Amino acid sequence: MxxxxxxxxxxxxxxxxxxxxxxxxxxxxxxxxxxxxxxxxxxxxxxxxxxxxxxxxxxxxxxxxxxxxxxxxxxxxxxxxxxxxxxxxxxxxxxxxxxxxxxxxxxxxxxxxxxxxxxxxxxxxxxxxxxxxxxxxxxxxxxxxxxxxxxxxxxxxxxxxxxxxxxNLPTLVAAVGAGLKLPADTLRRVRRALDRKDEGGIAKALGDAKRAIDVFTGLLRAAGPAERGIAGLTSLKLPAAAAAEAARLSEVVKLIHAADEDLPLTLDPVxxxxxxxxxxxxxxxxxxxxxxxxxxxxxxxxxxxxxxxxxxxxxxxxxxxxxxxxxxxxxxRPRLFLPPGTPWRDAGPWQTKGYAVVRGVIAADDPRAEAKRLLCSHALIDKEAVPL
Amino acid sequence: MxxxxxxxxxxxxxxxxxxxxxxxxxxxxxxxxxxxxxxxxxxxxxxxxxxxxxxxxxxxxxxxxxxxxxxxxxxxxxxxxxxxxxxxxxxxxxxxxxxxxxxxxxxxxxxxxxxxxxxxxxxxxxxxxxxxxxxxxxxxxxxxxxxxxxxxxxxxxxxxxxxxxxxNLPTLVAAVGAGLKLPADTLRRVRRALDRKDEGGIAKALGDAKRAIDVFTGLLRAAGPAERGIAGLTSLKLPAAAAAEAARLSEVVKLIHAADEDLPLTLDPVxxxxxxxxxxxxxxxxxxxxxxxxxxxxxxxxxxxxxxxxxxxxxxxxxxxxxxxxxxxxxxRPRLFLPPGTPWRDAGPWQTKGYAVVRGVIAADDPRAEAKRLLCSHALIDKEAVPL
Missing domain, CATH: 3.30.930.10 (Bira Bifunctional Protein; Domain 2)
Known part of the structure; x- marks a missing residue:
């Protein structure tokens, strides 16, 4: 071989x-x-x-x-x-x-x-x-x-x-876009700017749509620790569907922190x-x-x-x-070698104590050496688990 | 829908x-x-x-x-x-x-x-x-x-x-056939007779080969309780390789019954x-x-x-x-309904007692009725697990 x-x-x-x-x-x-x-x-x-x-x-x-x-x-x-x-x-x-x-x-x-x-x-x-x-x-x-x-x-x-x-609120950006009646192409450009965390790109994509610029820039700035982010979100003039999403998120943050006040919570709403x-x-x-x-x-x-x-x-x-x-x-778990001929029922008490037992199934003259060869931590010698 | x-x-x-x-x-x-x-x-x-x-x-x-x-x-x-x-x-x-x-x-x-x-x-x-x-x-x-x-x-x-x-000894029949130098076609006919537990078919397949008839009939009759079957097997004049298989099986039966004398063991050597x-x-x-x-x-x-x-x-x-x-x-396990608003951390002690808790996540005026609707066995009322 x-x-x-x-x-x-x-x-x-x-x-x-x-x-x-x-x-x-x-x-x-x-x-x-x-x-x-x-x-x-x-x-x-x-x-x-x-x-x-x-x-x-x-x-x-x-x-x-x-x-x-x-x-x-x-x-x-x-x-x-x-x-x-x-x-x-x-x-x-x-x-x-x-x-x-x-x-x-x-x-x-x-x-x-x-x-x-x-x-x-x-x-x-x-x-x-x-x-x-x-x-x-x-x-x-x-x-x-x-x-x-x-x-x-x-x-x-x-x-x-x-x-x-x-x-996260993965449908929030779309909800804002729909609420503000933004053309699909404009929304795509906004999305790309949001992905890059690029406030200048948002303004550029939206031209003179000041409310939209304020909202999307606000969404970007709401990223970070959850309570601060929620405060940021709720201060924005969001269209109704988007405002409902933000209100839900705010409620969820409150419930999580009521259950586990020390759990670090962050927000990335876009x-x-x-x-x-x-x-x-x-x-x-x-x-x-x-x-x-x-x-x-x-x-x-x-x-x-x-x-x-x-x-x-x-x-x-x-x-x-x-x-x-x-x-x-x-x-x-410790591994205990049972020399060949050890009765099957002797395994149980050692297993109860937490040992994995490894039964000898081939002849072995030296139980200690055989136990080591088999990567056991212990060998059963004179009814004791002897560490190796 | x-x-x-x-x-x-x-x-x-x-x-x-x-x-x-x-x-x-x-x-x-x-x-x-x-x-x-x-x-x-x-x-x-x-x-x-x-x-x-x-x-x-x-x-x-x-x-x-x-x-x-x-x-x-x-x-x-x-x-x-x-x-x-x-x-x-x-x-x-x-x-x-x-x-x-x-x-x-x-x-x-x-x-x-x-x-x-x-x-x-x-x-x-x-x-x-x-x-x-x-x-x-x-x-x-x-x-x-x-x-x-x-x-x-x-x-x-x-x-x-x-x-x-x-x-079982799934290679035993082939070992006997090889040891007795039976032609492949004869062995196939013997195998079919063995599958049908058909002693007459064995004799018919083998003609006047008396030793072969005795051996295969003996294998068929060895089916049943293990110790009796082993005695039957070892009394047969098996060819060497087949005899070694039978001897191994005999040793295995001894070891199993030494470990667990009451375990019912049967033999079907063919x-x-x-x-x-x-x-x-x-x-x-x-x-x-x-x-x-x-x-x-x-x-x-x-x-x-x-x-x-x-x-x-x-x-x-x-x-x-x-x-x-x-x-x-x-x-x-018993299922305990926790009415909406029950603090998250109140679940733990009931879980430790072996209950699965089912938290109310929608408004419910009557906790007993809601618990029943949710197939719970108990409802938490005044801090007690009340059976329903």
Missing amino acids: TSNDNDHRGLLPAGLADLLPPDAAREARAIDIAIERFAAFGYERVKPPLVEFEESLLGGPGAALAPQTFRLMDPVSQRMMGVRPDMTVQVARIAVTRLKHEPRPLRLSYGGNVIRVRGGALKPERQFAQVGTELIGVDSAEADAEAVLLAVDALRAIGVAELSVDL EYRGLEYQTGVSFSVFALRGRHELARGGRYSAGYPEDGVSEPATGFTLYMDAVLQASEAPAA | TSNDNDHRGLLPAGLADLLPPDAAREARAIDIAIERFAAFGYERVKPPLVEFEESLLGGPGAALAPQTFRLMDPVSQRMMGVRPDMTVQVARIAVTRLKHEPRPLRLSYGGNVIRVRGGALKPERQFAQVGTELIGVDSAEADAEAVLLAVDALRAIGVAELSVDL EYRGLEYQTGVSFSVFALRGRHELARGGRYSAGYPEDGVSEPATGFTLYMDAVLQASEAPAA
């Missing part, structure tokens, strides 16, 4: 990886902790299949992920199926079809893996573990705040310290990238150290609006790769 | 299903319990990707599943990938490539979902949750026994009562169906009630024998759908 003979078998497609010990166990444990916190708040787990018909997978908010979805022909039905690129759309499908008669709000959680056709420029991964919740059937500030607080609760339970939350299917208060959770994005979520329409079937919803997904990078690995 | 408008969206491909509450949580919990028992015996979790190159997925023992594998073109490498139809082959790949320098035996566990192109005649499912272990790099009776005992241990921990184990890639002692675990097959496993060659890269291995997979059918559902 030459190593070249099998190394080519070990090659994985770009963006797909094996999780090895101890990372696979750590990821699974973190997912369990999150799902358990969700269950403690009444969110019940659902498990949609890895593959389903394109039509249901890519309807409603799923349409945005169509280019990222691997397709398979189903030999049974002769119809096209997709390998799920996201689970939110599946959970929403379950809510508006099989669970449509359950009382609202409906609280569901999920955890599983998704696959995308291509990795991103910054993140080459094409498989992700997604864990999250959906709160379906109500449109209230209490529900928006619950999503944020629950994401933070789960991340802390997993062991991520020093979190901060960035709040951010919309990566939030294309969000319809209201949205958020990202970061770890202060490293500024990893750990979770993202917000308000959206669950279901298939193109069929006239949709419900207000909010929810979020934890990004497990970032979550694990931002949390401490737990200590490995 | 008419119900027809969304019902077509809820349709899933044949053999693919949503797990709804409480089944999804039950399955996840059972998988956790199994993986934890495996960890207590030193099996460390790995997590291969859902999709990988055909070449590695369908090499070695994976070849048998090629017709059951969905293929995808990888736009990055322009090579064909497969959606995994099984995880054993992936775990073996990890063992012989990325973990080839780890000490042997290597103990690995896994839990995840697999997809197949078509469902079976008896089982229409095309997605399965697989959970199991692999013990790689040794060929010993102790290792064979460990696989059986660990499968039984995990199933009991999940809550399946009254287990029995059926042991069974091979569904065990095509097994190379030695194999087994199925059943629940006495219902005779569901809960787990299957046994000895095989891990790696890519066609590349000259393989290691002796044994392992098993739990079939989670059958496992859940054979175990009792745990009691649902």
Whole structure:
């Protein structure tokens, strides 16, 4: 056997990886902790299949992920199926079809893996573990705040310290544009200036429309700590729909800070990238150290609006790769070598004490040496766990 | 909104299903319990990707599943990938490539979902949750026994009562045929007679070859309780390779009964169906009630024998759908409704007491009525959890 003979078998497609010990166990444990916190708040787990018909997978908010979805022909039905690129759309499908008669709000959680056709420029991964919740059937500030607080609760339970939350209103700029009756082309130029945080560009795009200039410049300046930003937003002469969005956000900030006064909250009211299917208060959770994005979520329409079937919803997904990078690995459990011939039932008491036992299944003259060879921390010698 | 408008969206491909509450949580919990028992015996979790190159997925023992594998073109490498139809082959790949320098035996566990192109005649499912272990790099009776005992241990921990184990030697008939130098065609006729438990057919296939008739008839009669069957096997004049297989099985039976004298063990030494890639002692675990097959496993060659890269291995997979059918559902936790306006931090103490809390996020005049509407068992009234 030459190593070249099998190394080519070990090659994985770009963006797909094996999780090895101890990372696979750590990821699974973190997912369990999150799902358990969700269950403690009444969110019940659902498990949609890895593959389903394109039509249901890519309807409603799923349409945005169509280019990222691997397709398979189903030999049974002769119809096209997709390998799920996201689970939110599946959970929403379950809510508006099989669970449509359950009382609202409906609280569901999920955890599983998704696959995308291509990795991103910054993140080459094409498989992700997604864990999250959906709160379906109500449109209230209490529900928006619950999503944020629950994401933070789960991340802390997993062991991520020093979190901060960035709040967004991804439909606000469009609402202002519509309220001020700005031409589409003008609004596009304004959007580009906002993306660059360019106040001069806003003025240039809008010419002599002073109210519009004041409003968009005000939105830009509202970015930063949440309470200050809310004060800035509410001082602006916003059109009615935009003012309602700002009022909702203000209420959500109050509810979050009433529950957790020390949680750092920032506002970026003009951010919309990566939030294309969000319809209201949205958020990202970061770890202060490293500024990893750990979770993202917000308000959206669950279901298939193109069929006239949709419900207000909010929810979020934890990004497990970032979550694990931002949390401490737990200590490995001690490993106790049981020399060959040790009765099977002798394992139990040591397992109860927290040891992983490693049974000798081949002859070994020197239990200490064999235990070391097997990377054990202890060996059972004269009925004692002897540290090595 | 008419119900027809969304019902077509809820349709899933044949053999693919949503797990709804409480089944999804039950399955996840059972998988956790199994993986934890495996960890207590030193099996460390790995997590291969859902999709990988055909070449590695369908090499070695994976070849048998090629017709059951969905293929995808990888736009990055322009090579064909497969959606995994099984995880054993992936775990073996990890063992012989990325973990080839780890000490042997290597103990690995896994839990995840697999997809197949078509469902079976008896089982229409095309997605399965697989959970199991692999013990790689040794060929010993102790290792064979460990696989059986660990499968039984995990199933009991999940809550399946009254287990029995059926042991098989799927290569025994071929070993006898080779040792007795039977022509391939004769052996095929013998195999058909064995499948039908037809002693007359054995004699007819073999004509006047008295030793062969005695041996194959003896194998057939060895089916049944393990110790009696072993006595039958060892009384036969088996060719050397077949006798070695029988001797190994005898040792495995002794080790299993030394660890667990009350475990019902049966023997079916001529069974091979569904065990095509097994190379030695194999087994199925059943629940006495219902005779569901809960787990299957046994000895095989891990790696890519066609590349000259393989290691002796044994392992098993739990079939989670059958496992859940054979175990009792745990009691649902009580659900406590917290009326709107209840402070967020009031949830914690109730969660610690074992309640799932359901926060009111819309106005509700009558907390009792609202709690009932939300299927809660309790409502928080005057700081008490009042049963409904």
